[in-house]
Amino acid sequence: MAVYTEVSDAALTAFLAAYDIGTLLSYKGIAEGVENTNYFLHTTGGTFILTLYEKRVRADDLPFFLNLMEHLAARGLACPQPIRDRAGIALGELCGKPAVIVTFLEGVSVKRPGIDHCRALGGALAGLHAAGADFGMRRANNLSVEAWEPLFHLAEPEADRVSPGLGERIAGDLAILEAGWPSGLPSGVIHADLFTDNVFFIGDDLSGLIDFYFACTDAFAYDLAICLNAWCFDADGTFHREMGAALIAGYEAVRPLTPAEVEALPILCRGAALRFLLTRLVDWLNVPPGALVQPKDPLEYDRRLTFHRSITHARDYGWGGVASA
Amino acid sequence: MAVYTEVSDAALTAFLAAYDIGTLLSYKGIAEGVENTNYFLHTTGGTFILTLYEKRVRADDLPFFLNLMEHLAARGLACPQPIRDRAGIALGELCGKPAVIVTFLEGVSVKRPGIDHCRALGGALAGLHAAGADFGMRRANNLSVEAWEPLFHLAEPEADRVSPGLGERIAGDLAILEAGWPSGLPSGVIHADLFTDNVFFIGDDLSGLIDFYFACTDAFAYDLAICLNAWCFDADGTFHREMGAALIAGYEAVRPLTPAEVEALPILCRGAALRFLLTRLVDWLNVPPGALVQPKDPLEYDRRLTFHRSITHARDYGWGGVASA
Numbered sequence: 026m027a028v029y030t031e032v033s034d035a036a037l038t039a040f041l042a043a044y045d046i047g048t049l050l051s052y053k054g055i056a057e058g059v060e061n062t063n064y065f066l067h068t069t070g071g072t073f074i075l076t077l078y079e080k081r082v083r084a085d086d087l088p089f090f091l092n093l094m095e096h097l098a099a100r101g102l103a104c105p106q107p108i109r110d111r112a113g114i115a116l117g118e119l120c121g122k123p124a125v126i127v128t129f130l131e132g133v134s135v136k137r138p139g140i141d142h143c144r145a146l147g148g149a150l151a152g153l154h155a156a157g158a159d160f161g162m163r164r165a166n167n168l169s170v171e172a173w174e175p176l177f178h179l180a181e182p183e184a185d186r187v188s189p190g191l192g193e194r195i196a197g198d199l200a201i202l203e204a205g206w207p208s209g210l211p212s213g214v215i216h217a218d219l220f221t222d223n224v225f226f227i228g229d230d231l232s233g234l235i236d237f238y239f240a241c242t243d244a245f246a247y248d249l250a251i252c253l254n255a256w257c258f259d260a261d262g263t264f265h266r267e268m269g270a271a272l273i274a275g276y277e278a279v280r281p282l283t284p285a286e287v288e289a290l291p292i293l294c295r296g297a298a299l300r301f302l303l304t305r306l307v308d309w310l311n312v313p314p315g316a317l318v319q320p321k322d323p324l325e326y327d328r329r330l331t332f333h334r335s336i337t338h339a340r341d342y343g344w345g346g347v348a349s350a
Numbered sequence: 351m352a353v354y355t356e357v358s359d360a361a362l363t364a365f366l367a368a369y370d371i372g373t374l375l376s377y378k379g380i381a382e383g384v385e386n387t388n389y390f391l392h393t394t395g396g397t398f399i400l401t402l403y404e405k406r407v408r409a410d411d412l413p414f415f416l417n418l419m420e421h422l423a424a425r426g427l428a429c430p431q432p433i434r435d436r437a438g439i440a441l442g443e444l445c446g447k448p449a450v451i452v453t454f455l456e457g458v459s460v461k462r463p464g465i466d467h468c469r470a471l472g473g474a475l476a477g478l479h480a481a482g483a484d485f486g487m488r489r490a491n492n493l494s495v496e497a498w499e500p501l502f503h504l505a506e507p508e509a510d511r512v513s514p515g516l517g518e519r520i521a522g523d524l525a526i527l528e529a530g531w532p533s534g535l536p537s538g539v540i541h542a543d544l545f546t547d548n549v550f551f552i553g554d555d556l557s558g559l560i561d562f563y564f565a566c567t568d569a570f571a572y573d574l575a576i577c578l579n580a581w582c583f584d585a586d587g588t589f590h591r592e593m594g595a596a597l598i599a600g601y602e603a604v605r606p607l608t609p610a611e612v613e614a615l616p617i618l619c620r621g622a623a624l625r626f627l628l629t630r631l632v633d634w635l636n637v638p639p640g641a642l643v644q645p646k647d648p649l650e651y652d653r654r655l656t657f658h659r660s661i662t663h664a665r666d667y668g669w670g671g672v673a674s675a
Contacts (some may be wrong), residue, residue, distance in 0.1 A: 028381040033461040050456045050552060055355040055388055065378055067456065131375045131392065136358040206523035227375060284630055 028054035029104055030062045030077045030120050037075075040119045043110040044126065046070035062122075062239060065129070072129040074105060077122040082238055084123055089164045090237050091115050092124060093157070093214060098128075100156040103233035103341055132225020138256055143268045145231040146224055147275025150216070150252060153234065154245045154280060156215030166217065166241040170206045173199055176303040183310050188324055191306075195299070198330060203295050207244070207289040215248035216240055220255045233250055246286040250293035253342055254301065254329055262328025270343030282344070289330035290339035298333055302326035353379035355387045355402045356446050362389075362400075365444045369434040369451065370394035378479055385563060387447075390454070397454040402447040407563055407606060409448055414489045415562050416440050416450060418482070418539060422427070423453075425481040428558035430455055457550020457557035463581055468593045470556040471549055472600025475541070475577060478559060479570045479605060482539030491542065491566040493625055495531045496558040498524055501628040508635050513649055516631075523655060527621050532569070540573035541565055545580045571611040575618035578667055579626065579654055587653025595668030607669075615664035624657055627651035 031054070032040075038049055047069030055063050055074075060082055064075040078087065091107045095115070098106035105127035107115040117124050135142050179196055184192035218224070218239035225232045249272070257268040276282070282290075305323035312320055336342070356379070357365075362456070372394030380388050380399075382523055385407055390402040416432045423431035430452035432440040442449050460467055470529065502520055509517035541548070541566035550557045574597070582593040601607070607615075630648035637645055661667070 034458045035461065048553065049458055051454075051458060051550070053378075055390070056379035056381060065380070129376075133362075133374055133376060134361045136360065225376070228373065245614075 026060050026228050028056070028064075029079050030122055032062075032064065032075070032077070032120055034306065036120055040117065040124070041068065043112070043117065044108060045111055046073065046108060046126070049157060066126065073108065073126045074129055075119075075124065075126050077124045079122065082123075086164065087116055087123055087125075089162050090240060092162055093160060094127065094237055094256075096160045097153065097156045097237075102153060102156045102236070103130065103231075105233075105235055105276075130225055130233040130235060132227050134222050135226055136221065138221055138268070140271045141229055142224075142226065142231075143256055144271040144275035145226070145229075146219070146252060146256060147249075147272040147277075148279050149224070149231050149234060150219065150248060151276045151279030153216060154213055154248070160214050164241045165214075166243040166247075168217070168239070169247075169303065170202060170296060173202070173299060173303055175305055180303065180306045180310055184306065187306065187309065188327060191324075191327060193332065194327065195302070195311065197333075198295065202292065202299060205291065205292055205345055206296065207285070210244035210246055210286055210289060211283060212242060212244050214240060215245060216241045217243065217246065217248060217251060219252050231313050242348065244289075244293070245280075246282060246289060247293050247297065249273070249282075250290060250297040251275060251301075253294055254297050254326070257343075258325075258329050258332075260280055260322075260325055262325070262332060264329075264332050264342075266341070266343045267345070267347050270345075270347045273339075273342065273344050274346065287339045287344060289340060291333065291336045294336070294342060295333035298329045302330065353381070353387050354404050355447055357387075357389065357400075357402070357445055359469075361445055365442065365449070366393065368437070368442065369433060370436055371398065371433060371451070377496050377623045391451065398433065398451050399454055400444075400449065400451050402449045404447065406467040409447075411489065411563075412441055412450075414487050414554075415565060417487055418485060418565055419452065422478065422562075423482045427478060427481045427563070428455065428556075430558075430560055448635055455550055455560060457552050458547065459547050460551055461545055461546065463594045465593055466554055467549075467551065467556075468581055469596040469600035470551070471544070471577060472491055472574075472597040472602075473604050474549070474556050474559060475544065475573060476601045476604030478541060479538055479573070485539050488493075489566045491540075491568040491572075492549055493542070493564070493629065494568060494572075495527060495614070495621060497525070498621075498624060498628055499573075501632055505628065505631045505635055509631065512631065512634065513652060516649075516652060519652065520627070521656070523620065523624050523659075527617065527624060530552070530617055531621065532610070532617060535569040535571055535610060535611055535614060537567060537569050538566045539565060540570060542568065542573060542576060542658060544573065544577050545631055569611075569614075569618070570605075571607060572618050572622065574598070574607075575615060578619055579651070582667075583654050585650055586646075587650070587657060589654075589657050589667075591666070591668045592672050593668070595670075595672045598664075598669050599671065600668065611630040612664045612669060615667060615669065616658065616661045619661070619667060620655065620658035623651045623654045627655065 050067045052064045052066045055065050057063050062077040066073040066075045097104050108126040109115045223236040305321050308320045309323050352492050364446040368374045375392045376392045377389045380390050387402040421431050433451040434440045546563040633645045634648050
């Protein structure tokens with residue numbers, strides 16, 4: 026949540042000259058996004074977000090992300106739409122960094138979502154999966170099951186310093202997940218990071234989805250599993266089944282899950298929790314001195330894993346409704 | 351330049367309920383202002399800045415600042431205008447901090463101002479002094495000459511660590527300034543911190559002034575001296591007399607300086623430079639561990655003082671035009 030690169034008025038004015046969005050009225054560095062520098066941008070042509078990609082985003086991946094946002098927006102999904110310059114190019118360079126201008130999306134992130142928010146999220150997630158169906162590019166999920174062993178390897182020596190027994194718990198989950206990870210599930214473009222920060226509401230209505238910089242090609246139900254983790258737990262690890270039920274029902278109102286997806290949901294949820302536990306743990310153990318960003322607590326996901334280990338059926342996450350468990 | 355206080359959607363929605371500015375559409379923490387937390391705020395009623403006052407601003411001073419902005423805006427000065435809630439109160443409380451909503455001002459800070467910017471600034475500064483003439487409140491300048499000795503006392507033991515001989519140079523200036531500081535000059539409301547960050551332009555036109563949190567009652571010409579320091583020097587200490595001439599001429603086109611003000615200008619410029627040298631030096635020597643804000647280089651003002659020590663007449667700052675020196 027920081028402005029890593031300061032853009033001067035002169036540099037921005039020169040950059041905007043290549044676009045057809047009018048002249049500069051105002052811009053403000055905003056504390057949004059952990060990975061990139063973002064500016065709120067107002068020109069005579071409208072309101073935008075200017076993003077400068079810092080080193081954590083691979084430049085090779087940018088065409089996938091930008092083309093995807095353009096594709097989804099063209100299919101009516103409420104998401105930021107990259108603006109092409111007069112030469113037809115969306116990806117520019119500013120202050121020596123890859124940079125892009127996207128449309129500004131109104132809305133507010135809900136810190137403590139309720140049941141209705143979860144239902145709306147489910148519908149939007151299924152809408153995203155449908156809108157991505159005919160997207161022509163692919164990007165492997167480089168944070169899926171094959172990545173967890175190497176991540177664990179980075180964190181293992183110090184894991185127990187974060188919580189006693191953590192290393193052993195992760196090793197146990199990892200063995201089970203690697204052995205039983207499902208394949209052949211319905212797949213396509215997934216968001217892969219649809220936390221509350223990345224979903225906007227105006228009043229009770231979902232107004233849009235942002236931050237597609239983890240998007241990739243993977244199982245749709247894994248995206249749902251990520252949302253169940255991100256939206257339906259308290260920080261103390263309590264799962265709210267009525268929220269899970271609303272999320273799944275909202276999703277299935279647009280795209281019903283297949284029997285294979287229903288069967289896979291528990292292991293997908295457990296895997297999603299391990300994925301965020303591992304990346305947060307590695308970040309936690311590697312905070313650079315003078316860091317502007319406070320790392321997120323990995324143990325939230327350790328507590329969620331305690332819940333996931335006890336689950337045997339998708340009903341326990343609310344599939345089929347709250348009464349069906 | 352940081353968001354010190356995170357405001358949740360729920361807290362903000364509750365706060366906005368007291369105001370008559372519509373419902374929330376979006377808000378973003380912005381990296382603007384060193385002292386306070388600022389959010390860009392968009393509601394169905396318009397675009398605003400929400401400011402939460404952090405501990406460096408004295409709560410007792412807030413009525414002065416807010417009433418002043420309201421007074422100046424009512425007299426047509428382009429500056430943020432505090433929004434009163436339905437009970438008629440501008441100063442609220444949010445997340446346990448004093449908080450206020452002000453109108454959003456379009457415009458961009460110019461990092462490297464030119465001659466025309468300086469001329470426009472001079473006119474706006476004189477306009478501010480005129481608009482404040484009938485403002486009923488007073489606030490002493492607590493960073494004027496009486497404050498410099500105590501500030502120097504804080505920094506003196508370590509001053510030479512920042513630059514060899516710095517302590518001795520400051521002591522020499524201080525003795526001269528304390529002995530010769532002028533009194534009885536035309537006085538009233540001054541901005542006292544009109545750096546380039548606090549002046550907005552749209553294209554070549556000055557669109558507004560912001561950040562009145564150092565405003566106080568003091569000599570008008572001292573405000574001009576602050577601007578000469580802040581706008582007309584390079585970081586290496588080179589003074590640009592043609593910029594000074596434009597600034598002073600822009601000012602005098604609205605309000606001509608009195609002979610006493612012209613005579614006092616060199617010592618006022620020297621004092622203004624010492625004021626910023628001292629506060630920057632104290633900040634520089636007291637950066638808390640993990641600080642989000644990079645302190646500003648005090649030595650910029652040490653270099654400016656080298657110039658000021660050589661000056662004997664306002665003409666050397668460009669008074670009377672460039673050719674008159």
